[in-house]
Amino acid sequence: MRVVRDAGRGRLAAAGLVLALALFVAGWDWGRPLGAGTHAREIPTADAERGLYDWRAATFAPRVAQDKRIVMIVYDDQTLIATRKRSPLDRGLLARALRNLDAMGAHSIGVDILFDQPQDEDNALLAALRAMRTPVWLGYANLGDNREQIIFEQQQYLDRFIRAARTDRVRPASIRLETDSDNVARSWPTPQPGQPPLLALAMRPAAAFADYRGAIRYRLPQPQPDRSEEPVIPSLQIDLIADPAMSAALAPMVRGRDVLIGGDIVDIDQFETPLSGRGAHSTMIGLEVHATMLAQVLDGARLRTVPVGVRWLAAALVVLAAAATSLAELRWLWLGPALVVQAGAIGGLPLVLQANGWDTKGLPAAGWAIAWIFAFTAVGVAARAVTSQQRRFAQSALGKYLPRDIATQILQEPEKLALHGEKRAIFTLFTDLEGFTKLSHAIAPEMVAQLLNRYLDMLSDVVLAHGGTIDKFVGDAVVAFWGAPIARDDDARNAAQAAYAMWQAGEAFRRDLPAGVPPIGRTRVGLHHGDAIVGNFGGEGRIQYTALGDSMNTASRLESANKKLDTNVLASREAMILSGLDWWRAMGRVRLRGRQTPVDIFEPAPDFPAEERAALGHIVAALDAGACRDAALADLRAMIARHPRDAALANLLNRYEHIEGGAYDLG
Known part of the structure; x- marks a missing residue:
């Protein structure tokens, strides 16, 4: 009681506010937003509550x-x-x-x-x-x-x-x-x-x-x-x-x-x-x-929910227990067991309820722990509100360009996003929406913004769903990579699947345009694996996590090559081999602008018959080696006859008819 007597009005008022906040956090159903309509917001603990609930639901x-x-x-x-x-x-x-x-x-x-x-x-x-x-x-x-x-x-x-x-x-x-x-x-x-x-x-x-x-x-x-x-x-x-x-x-x-x-x-x-x-x-x-x-x-398994009144009573007991424990000024000999008992009750009750068939979805389990800490600390320092300084950079950046599991690891090891660069082998992906610039001059600016935001959202969702890192948006283009800031065993497969899924998302986007909007071209995608310098570049006040180097340039050139080669998605041999997928078909060898070494290119073709993909690989290998050229061209023409609507195959034949060995120069 001495703390209460000596705290003063200001600190008591501050303590009262903190205790009220603690009670709110401990009693509020985290599934209900604050406010209504467009102004509705989740409580800050919602992510933690969701994670705890999912763990409880899966465990029991x-x-x-x-x-x-x-x-x-x-x-x-x-x-x-x-x-x-x-x-x-x-x-x-x-x-x-x-x-x-x-x-x-x-x-x-x-x-x-x-x-x-x-x-x-x-x-x-x-x-x-x-x-x-x-x-x-x-x-x-x-x-x-x-x-x-x-x-x-x-x-x-x-x-x-x-x-x-x-x-x-x-x-x-x-x-x-x-x-x-x-x-x-x-x-x-x-x-x-x-x-x-x-x-x-x-x-x-x-x-x-x-x-x-x-x-x-x-x-x-x-x-x-x-x-x-x-x-x-x-x-x-x-x-x-x-x-x-x-x-x-x-x-x-x-x-x-x-x-x-x-x-x-x-x-x-x-x-x-x-x-x-x-x-x-x-x-x-x-x-x-x-x-x-x-x-x-x-099964008649209508799960029982904790009544609202009981939930708020539990919240009040949590806050009172924390305040009483803090005010008691117990020695560690007694404080330790008291903390253990309260921690066991706070952490164990949601588990007991879940295990016995209760619906704990709205139960503020994390809220109880947070409220206890708030109340214990506020009373313990004579009503001085406890605030924690948050890392603005991590909060503003992680959710915008990193997948959830990588973001979680970054929060545990924030030094991985330090202001420096490092050489990493990454999978780099570039996309471009054909004809969007021309379209933007033909429709109202508001519609341009609406369409572009929707398109970029769709492609961003694909990147994050496949574990990639969004590097940047350049107009309607998306740049992403896999392998940084954290590399995972399935990066190659995820990057390849994302490349194809982004083209599919682009096709879905162009099929579902508002009335009055002219047709939009296809989405082109380029994928490459190689070395790049990856890190945060800029300064303490304005930075960007990005990748620099030849890997980025090659992926960009592959994206551009789709236009001349009548393809949609192109990957280099390096990316193709590492992906472990069997859906690729060879599309020949090209020389990209800025690269002296020719690049073997491949296109994902899951709907193309497997035996035809294998046969095409042999044909391209023979033509690149200059062996049995006439027979290989004849086989290619026969394949085109079986797939007369395949523009990429027709383009491939046209290239080989005009070059003898070597690589097709894209300029």
Whole structure:
């Protein structure tokens, strides 16, 4: 009490403010933003709370045997290759699968696919749907809350298709999923006015879940005696289900089960979850998220939430315990055990609740610890508020150009971003958007800014998702690299996959332009591996983390070479070999401006037949060596005849017809 008596009004007022702040941090549901609308902001501890919750959810996720009540029927990338359709998915195949599922005795069928574009097989699919005896729920999305996934014209077609397909057995269901601000799917989506029931609740209605907004209960597979793991939700490829010859064999896996149909495609409908990083995959397909919620309904596992009043009571107890411990001025002999007991209670209660089936998503676990420190320190120094000086540079820089795992390591070792340069072997990537400068003169400046920001966001997301570092933006160009400030074993593969994904993102961008905007050209990408000087350059007040050197120049030249070679993505031999991927096809040898040594170039061609890629490699090797030139050219012409629309192959032939050995000079 002597501290309180001698503190003075100013310090007491400061202590009171700190204690009020501590109480707020310890009691506030971190999932709720501060403010409303465009002014809403997360509390500062939200990132820490998310990390702790994900760890708790993954650590105490139920270990279960394979669920025999649900089966997923999936389109995967091999299906798309086989059917030669990526979007919309092959509805003829779906129609055959639905007919067979109907005959196999499925309990119900949920289709996690939006029928938002016409297809030649629509009539066949509609006929199959109208003949269904099994309840079928067709995926539905609304333009109002899915603007990133559906546009007005798609909404109109989807509504028409649903009306045409609807019967007493075929009805729409919402396939909307929600993610938090860090793009992790943790909670059931909020019901939207005018939307049909959520897919899981449409297939298995449950009054207990009608207003449920709690956490999704993710599960982990139960280890087998041989230490292998079966997936929690079994899946079958749609090709097998659509095959009448397989119906009898597969019927036991379908009969009486709830069937979910959807895509398992590498770059589409993938979600991070609290389980990300556990098991073989870092993401979960949307279809499996729906299946997980369906299993939660079947189990009646509506997780209990901590009442608001109890949460605030716990916050008050944390603050009071910290203040009392500080005021007691205990000797270390007694202070140590007191700290251990309180730390055990603060850290252990969220774990106990999670382990016993409570929803701890909104529980401020980190907030309790922080509040305790605030209260203990404020009272201990007679109401002087404890503030910590933050490293402005790290905070402002890390989240903008580094992936999350690298940023975490940098925060632990800030000297890695010191003001110096070092020689590193890195993978450098350059992109350029063809014709954007010309387009910028043809449309309003506001539209230019809107389109450019959206485009750069899309490409930046690809870089960060593949573990790369964003170097800079130069107009519509993106410069990125892998291997610095921290090198990882999968940098080569990630860089190569990012190069292809950035071209795909560019194609998606140009397909989804606002009305009235002229067509935009393709995105060109260059990738190279080589030495560069990497580091922070500038001064203490204005710096940039960047890379300098021949590796950067070569990647830039490769990007430019796409225009003359009729390619989209080009990589040097060095980058191609280190990537470990088998999708490359040889595109000859060129001499780039500024380099005396010719560069062997390769293009990612995952859709080009593997045997053709191998044959092309032999042809190019023969032509570069000058051996059997006429025969090699004849083989190349024959390949072009088999792929008449492949402009890059035609360009390659034209180059070799005009040079004899050596490299094509790009100038």
